[in-house]
Amino acid sequence: MKRPTIHDVAAAAGVSRGTVSRLLNGDRYVSTTARIAIERAIAETGYVVNRNARSLVTQRTGSVVMVLSEPHEKLFEDPNYSVMIRTAVRMLAERDMSLVMMVAGDDGDRDRVIRYVRGGHADGVFLLSTHAGDRMVDALVDTGIPAVAQGAVIGRENVIPYAAADDREGARQMTRYLVEQGRKKIATITGPMDTPGGIQRLEGFTDVLGRKAAKKLIEHGDWTQLSGESAMARLLQRVPDLDAVFVASDLMAAGALSTLRMAGRRVPQDVAVGGFDDSSVAATTHPPLTTVRQPLARVAEETVRLLLALIDGERPESPVILPTALVARESA
Amino acid sequence: MKRPTIHDVAAAAGVSRGTVSRLLNGDRYVSTTARIAIERAIAETGYVVNRNARSLVTQRTGSVVMVLSEPHEKLFEDPNYSVMIRTAVRMLAERDMSLVMMVAGDDGDRDRVIRYVRGGHADGVFLLSTHAGDRMVDALVDTGIPAVAQGAVIGRENVIPYAAADDREGARQMTRYLVEQGRKKIATITGPMDTPGGIQRLEGFTDVLGRKAAKKLIEHGDWTQLSGESAMARLLQRVPDLDAVFVASDLMAAGALSTLRMAGRRVPQDVAVGGFDDSSVAATTHPPLTTVRQPLARVAEETVRLLLALIDGERPESPVILPTALVARESA
DNA sequence: TTTGAGTCTGTGAACGTTCACAGAGACGGC
DNA sequence: GCCGTCTCTGTGAACGTTCACAGACTCAAA
Numbered sequence: 001m002k003r004p005t006i007h008d009v010a011a012a013a014g015v016s017r018g019t020v021s022r023l024l025n026g027d028r029y030v031s032t033t034a035r036i037a038i039e040r041a042i043a044e045t046g047y048v049v050n051r052n053a054r055s056l057v058t059q060r061t062g063s064v065v066m067v068l069s070e071p072h073e074k075l076f077e078d079p080n081y082s083v084m085i086r087t088a089v090r091m092l093a094e095r096d097m098s099l100v101m102m103v104a105g106d107d108g109d110r111d112r113v114i115r116y117v118r119g120g121h122a123d124g125v126f127l128l129s130t131h132a133g134d135r136m137v138d139a140l141v142d143t144g145i146p147a148v149a150q151g152a153v154i155g156r157e158n159v160i161p162y163a164a165a166d167d168r169e170g171a172r173q174m175t176r177y178l179v180e181q182g183r184k185k186i187a188t189i190t191g192p193m194d195t196p197g198g199i200q201r202l203e204g205f206t207d208v209l210g211r212k213a214a215k216k217l218i219e220h221g222d223w224t225q226l227s228g229e230s231a232m233a234r235l236l237q238r239v240p241d242l243d244a245v246f247v248a249s250d251l252m253a254a255g256a257l258s259t260l261r262m263a264g265r266r267v268p269q270d271v272a273v274g275g276f277d278d279s280s281v282a283a284t285t286h287p288p289l290t291t292v293r294q295p296l297a298r299v300a301e302e303t304v305r306l307l308l309a310l311i312d313g314e315r316p317e318s319p320v321i322l323p324t325a326l327v328a329r330e331s332a
Numbered sequence: 333m334k335r336p337t338i339h340d341v342a343a344a345a346g347v348s349r350g351t352v353s354r355l356l357n358g359d360r361y362v363s364t365t366a367r368i369a370i371e372r373a374i375a376e377t378g379y380v381v382n383r384n385a386r387s388l389v390t391q392r393t394g395s396v397v398m399v400l401s402e403p404h405e406k407l408f409e410d411p412n413y414s415v416m417i418r419t420a421v422r423m424l425a426e427r428d429m430s431l432v433m434m435v436a437g438d439d440g441d442r443d444r445v446i447r448y449v450r451g452g453h454a455d456g457v458f459l460l461s462t463h464a465g466d467r468m469v470d471a472l473v474d475t476g477i478p479a480v481a482q483g484a485v486i487g488r489e490n491v492i493p494y495a496a497a498d499d500r501e502g503a504r505q506m507t508r509y510l511v512e513q514g515r516k517k518i519a520t521i522t523g524p525m526d527t528p529g530g531i532q533r534l535e536g537f538t539d540v541l542g543r544k545a546a547k548k549l550i551e552h553g554d555w556t557q558l559s560g561e562s563a564m565a566r567l568l569q570r571v572p573d574l575d576a577v578f579v580a581s582d583l584m585a586a587g588a589l590s591t592l593r594m595a596g597r598r599v600p601q602d603v604a605v606g607g608f609d610d611s612s613v614a615a616t617t618h619p620p621l622t623t624v625r626q627p628l629a630r631v632a633e634e635t636v637r638l639l640l641a642l643i644d645g646e647r648p649e650s651p652v653i654l655p656t657a658l659v660a661r662e663s664a
Numbered sequence: 665t666t667t668g669a670g671t672c673t674g675t676g677a678a679c680g681t682t683c684a685c686a687g688a689g690a691c692g693g694c
Numbered sequence: 695g696c697c698g699t700c701t702c703t704g705t706g707a708a709c710g711t712t713c714a715c716a717g718a719c720t721c722a723a724a
Contacts, residue, residue: 005680007680016703017682017705019702021682025682030701030703031703048447052680052681053388053679053681053682053709057680057683057709058709059709063432082413089433089434093441098434099433099434100431101421102425102431103421109425119335119383120335120382225616280557281612281616283557284586284616284617285616285618286617338711348675349674349710349712350713351672356711356712361673366673384709385710388679388710388711389710389712389713390679390711
């Protein structure tokens with residue numbers, strides 16, 4: 001019951017290992033008769049190449065590792081991951097490469113990742129939601145193995161190529177929209193200020209309103225619904241006469257909506273609410289959220305493309321920034 | 333700049349390959365002096381074992397593959413996946429094993445998966461949301477490599493071990509709850525009838541109401557919000573006097589809620605709505621959904637445990653069915 | 665002192681590939 | 695008829711491990 005090897009195929013086809021190997025690897029110097037015999041032999045024996053043996057000599061693994069840098073608790077919610085995983089799996093499959101998942105939640109995890117990559121077990125690395133100042137990033141860069149990120153790695157923008165949505169311009173779009181609607185006192189709830197989305201979306205907001213004007217109108221959240229609720233509560237207390245709020249994620253916006261409802265403010269009559277992401281919650285809130293759509297699928301695609309190019313030894317341009325679009329619903 | 337090999341470590345430590353290998357693999361016959369020398373040599377050289385070379389001789393890969401059987405479009409939404417991935421990655425990491433992701437969306441994908449597993453590239457397989465009658469399942473079983481599923485594989489319940497939430501009892505809980513609230517005409521919107529959740533949750537519903545009574549009160553959806561909307565519309569047309577509906581997923585329930593709102597029915601006064609999953613949407617709908625919580629994390633854990641046991645050559649009990657809990661909010 | 669068991673070590677072979685090399689044959693141009 | 699080029703093929707070595715085996719040494723019991 002042993003798995004057939006390249007020897008078995010060669011014997012069955014009446015040729016040598018070398019010829020079989022050449023056919024397998026797309027070398028052009030294989031005669032048609034040999035080709036046919038080998039192809040039949042492969043079909044008959046059910047042969048499939050042993051990647052370990054191959055990797056051992058080629059020094060290539062045919063796999064890429066995706067590193068998720070969230071702590072273990074905060075796992076749900078983010079559709080980014082699914083899209084990223086699917087896209088990567090699909091695009092890698094086209095090259096017959098595979099995707100290995102790793103989590104870098106604590107220091108032990110990070111060491112494992114470093115060891116894994118340093119051990120030469122991957123041809124490339126995807127970094128997801130990596131935090132500012134993560135020493136793992138530098139260690140990975142040191143290995144010399146291609147690495148890319150989805151969204152900027154703060155402080156390493158120039159060393160880790162990345163693709164991302166145009167968070168800043170998206171925030172500008174939303175803020176301008178609120179202004180155009182005649183809103184006079186527009187506040188914002190940001191994401192965490194150690195994430196690119198948190199930073200960029202606030203930048204976009206102040207781009208439109210001006211730094212001084214915006215100063216008093218900022219509260220910070222941590223992307224969770226709960227943090228949206230409490231940030232909204234703090235805003236209402238500090239700025240009771242606000243008539244609009246730009247919330248840096250839909251989930252936080254959902255939280256803001258319930259706080260507003262509890263406070264008796266009507267949306268959008270009294271307060272307009274703008275979200276960000278156009279995630280699935282955006283359509284289910286009441287009222288449905290006006291939000292900014294991110295081209296998630298395209299960002300994922302470009303991220304993968306970036307890594308594949310690096311693996312191929314090219315020098316792709318980075319960053320790849322993709323446009324966002326305003327989705328007008330009822331909340332603003 | 334070559335990566336150090338076991339030879340380098342052996343030389344640096346003044347011992348032979350064999351001794352280093354023994355230490356690495358936890359063999360007890362290694363003297364303390366050798367151990368210390370080797371450990372220092374490993375630290376100095378930055379040695380990390382080459383898994384390919386190891387796999388080549390041990391015939392074990394130290395990795396497990398997770399197969400997602402959704403077509404490429406329907407990817408978002410399902411938190412199951414994230415939890416499952418995280419749990420698997422975490423538990424595998426403890427054994428220094430890694431997780432490879434594959435998607436089986438079309439026939440080409442399925443062939444790739446079969447080839448991959450048949451090629452001996454994985455020590456085990458996780459099957460996620462596998463469809464009834466999928467020939468890939470039989471092919472995988474034929475390889476003799478351990479495989480488990482999260483949720484039953486319809487028609488292969490006895491050949492593929494699995495862990496799952498007690499969908500049937502969960503549906504009973506919800507249906508009973510609606511009855512206890514004094515609801516007289518309770519309808520249901522099911523999931524697709526080729527998924528275990530679709531089947532089991534309907535079973536639970538009819539368990540409580542009786543097959544004949546339930547007959548007329550059933551509409552089918554496909555888990556999406558949109559399908560929930562239209563199924564609800566069909567129900568309203570066919571059974572205008574219904575006063576409750578058990579919807580087999582929260583997302584579909586969100587759809588049902590908006591149809592009810594459009595139709596001018598108040599929830600829960602006119603119509604009570606019960607969901608299933610206790611997913612993130614459940615809290616954001618208006619009114620918040622009364623639903624059934626699945627022990628997602630525990631299901632994932634048990635699924636992984638099952639596979640690890642199989643890999644270790646044990647014969648674990650299957651299926652592992654885990655209890656659900658009713659979460660009362662405002663919609664019922 | 666001999667024996668035997670237990671501990672520890674080194675060595676050669678094997679795992680299944682790819683790759684470089686050498687060589688055989690075919691064919692066309694001179 | 696010879697040479698050079700092109701196509702095609704087989705072979706040996708290498709990749710970095712593990713494993714079985716044989717042997718050396720220690721120690722205690724007979």
